[in-house]
Each structure stands twice: as structure tokens, then as C-alpha cells.
Amino acid sequence: MxxxxxxxxxxxxxxxxxxxxxxxxxxxxxxxxxxxxxxxxxxxxxxxxxxxxxxxxNCKVCLGSLAYNDEHDSIYCPTCDEWRESSCNDPNCEYCLARPTKPSQCM
Incomplete structure (x- = not known):
């Protein structure tokens, strides 16, 4: 064959x-x-x-397109409503400090 x-x-x-x-x-x-x-x-x-x-x-869970959130400087999946990058360990990080649990909760 x-x-x-x-x-x-x-x-x-x-x-x-x-x-x-x-x-x-x-x-x-x-x-x-x-x-x-x-x-x-x-x-x-x-x-x-x-x-x-x-x-x-693309998201490794749902294969949907990933998006970028400028306010929190992080990549997320709009379909899964989950961040695809974890928060950093810096307690004073301006991007991660106020990041909500779900991307859909961003204003």
C-alpha cells in the first residue's frame, strides 16, 4: 500500500x-x-x-482558537472560559494581581 x-x-x-x-x-x-x-x-x-x-x-482541550487578554497579559480560551497561562509568583504583579478566576469575568 x-x-x-x-x-x-x-x-x-x-x-x-x-x-x-x-x-x-x-x-x-x-x-x-x-x-x-x-x-x-x-x-x-x-x-x-x-x-x-x-x-x-489553538486550545489543547477544545481545539478552539486562543485569545489574548491585554489587561492581564495572558492567553485564554474563550470557548472553555479558562486561562491557558498560569499567574506568576510575584505578589505585586500588576497583571496577575487582579486577574479574575474566569476570563469572562473581565470587564
Missing amino acids: GKKKVFYLDPDEREWTLKDLGLNWEAIERLGTERKGIEGTFLVDKGRIRRWSELTS
């Missing part, structure tokens, strides 16, 4: 995560490096084929 390509099809109304499927990013990355027959790993999202390298700006 010829070389293979793996496509992950992402439905519009997905209600599951990689964890629900028993997968994680490390397992998916290994698919591309351990198997010699796989030419590439791709995600089909909203009718568009996305390369693995493009997914660095």
Missing part, C-alpha cells in the same frame, strides 16, 4: 474533548513520528485542512 495521511474531522457542534476519546496531544504527536507510513497529521476544521503546526494557537 502507499503512504497514509490521518485526518481528524471536527464537527461544528462538538461536545467531546480529546480526553473523552482517551487521547492526548502527546499520543497524537507520536503518531506522526513513530509510524513511518503516515505522511502527516491534519485536522479538518470548518471545511479547511489545518496543519499540525497551525494548532499551536
